[in-house]
Amino acid sequence: MKKIKAVMVGQPNVGKSSIINAISNARLHVGNFAGVTVEKKEVEVRKGEYEIDIVDLPGIYSLHAYTPEEQVTKRYLLEESYDVIINVVDANVLQRNLVFTLQLLDMRKKTILVVNMVDEVEEKGGHIDANKLSELLDIPVILTSAKEKRGVEEILDQVIHIYHQPKCGCKIYYNEKIEEEIERLAKILLKSPHFSDYDQARFYVIRLLEKDEDIYRIVHDLPIFLELHEALGEAIRRLQLEFDVEDVRDLFAEERHALAKSIVMQVMRLPQKESLTDKIDKILIHPVFGLPIFLFFMWGLFQLTFEIGSLPVDYLDQTITNFANWLKGILPPGDFNSVITDGVIPAVGAVIMFLPNILILFLGINLLEQTGYMARAAFLLDGFLKKFGLQGKAFIPLVSGFGCTVPAYMAARTLKNPKDRLITMLILGFMNCSARLPVYVLLISAFFATHSAGNVLFAIYIGGAILGLFVAKILRMVLFKGEPEPFVMEMPPYRFPSLKALAMELWIKSKLFIKKAGTFIAGAAMIIWFLSSYPHHPKLEQNYQQRIEQVQDAKIKEQLQNELAAKKLELSYLGQFGKMIEPVFAPLGFDWRLSVATISGLAAKEVVVSTLATLYAVGAGNEHSSTLVQKLREYVDFKTAVALIVIIMIYSPCVAAMSTFYAEVPQWAWRTFYTIYPNVLAWLMAFSVYHVLALLGF
């Protein structure tokens, strides 16, 4: 078995992932690139006597790397060892993509070109001559359509074929004058014992002429650096004079664009029909109707999440309760039985029950991304976000924040200016993450009428977003002064979403959610169950048991049992802790149970639900079992419930999110600020809301 290592590289939106998905019999591994939080996809596939390992590198527009993802890709291309480069390009925008291909070919590694989405070009009456393109670039060219599975298997054949070639043909040359300078400089570089390969030296020289800092750093420590540096300066001066440019980078950019243009003219018959994207864009990013349409989409998404997502909840609830009761009968009575059936199953069940809501929300966000609407939303919102000291691209982490704060913090890396990034990250917590949804769903169904439930949820989400924007504005005015980062963004064409990719994403998301619910949350729930069940008070229990046996009336019996449960909880470790912190939350109308639930939300937001379930449902172990909702209505009044919603909206996100923030922001001052200010703000806001509602007579 021979091993071939290949890297798949291309500009964003060229459909690399769908090609990876379309390769049959491939084993997919998902992980992270070493040391950074950028997702790494890798597939292994067998073909004859070969085992081909393909690493899918993050999308990169140019070797002039800009975003952290691009840095990862560039570093991988420069530093790691691999046999073959698979360069994927989008047939629809072949010219722009070829500019990057030309940069890659400077490396003179074994490269194959995959022209993806060729079906879209042909549908519109276009045509691409693969043989001619292959001849001009002197590398293998494959026309593919991941959607139609066309050409995908041929990629592997070509990888094996080129693997056996001695080296890349790559006969792309720049203007004679430029090549002269390159050759002169490469000769200096080859004097160093570190360089023996002319192709590599040529590549480094080109990058140096383009003022590539990464390469500069590599050659900086070489003994020939002084000579090279001087010659480089002279070469740049000569080129600037010769071509009348201010910057040699412009020269290379123009050279590559001109080359790409002439190649496309020779190999491609351009599509004739006007694209559908033009027509759709006329409506969706209309100066007047664009924003209302966007808001309508968002509103629809949340209505759908709540209305459709709540349909299977009752069924799930019943199933989980039945399962717990069935298990209670089977397991021997005692502490272990109680741990499982009273502690773990209700806690995990409470979270799983909300899976339908969360799935619909994720589906909606994925749909926005895959169809290309996400970029339009950023376009529409940039002017607006600029006013709050943010920029249109911040919209993407902000929207991801509605899914989960952890990836949202990571998505904020696309903002290159550290100030823009920090402000965005500091307010991301106000975008309500999906883990908070169960808490809202519970409180809304307990304290609001069903017909207004969707509207209340919408108000919570919009309210959090608006608060975040105001905080951003204040942060920008008080802490940072300076212009926000520039805004240059590709608007990908509208595409029908691929069902397979949607299903794949949803599968990964729900697996992660259930994993989290199954391990971390259940662990937290068990700790809370332990803290709320121990220490035991045999005397108190005996006392109550006697009184329960003495009375005849079933109602009084139940009341006594509930009293006992309440007493036991009050005396437990958790009760003691809750009482200790009660004074802090007392002005918000919280009793110790709500205080404990709020604190437990720092472990993970959905734990608030399981904590409340444990704290209020303990006394309900008899046949008149009342649900958590009824318990809440019994113990909590309306204004307190609203204050709790406000607290959940604003205070610190879960420990996983907080750790991510710490990992992304190294300064202790910002970490401290980030840890303290949301909690102070949350308390103040909840206090105001509580007292305003009290004044209004609630």
Added chain:
Amino acid sequence: MNITDLKIGEKATITKVKASEPIKGRLYAMGITKGNTIRLLDHTLKKQTWEVDVEGTRVALRDEEARAVEVER
């Protein structure tokens, strides 16, 4: 003249990109380079954000960046 002087739907040729790094590198990567054809597609109500088509790629720009791209009809 620059992009912001074009009418919606109007085509022009790029003559110069006045931006400094890193904006220039990003504009180049999107295909906004001297010699390429650019077409103004749309702008937002208050002309804060502009959408152009460069050789088949649609790009969104802010006012500041759009003014940095000089064109010729």
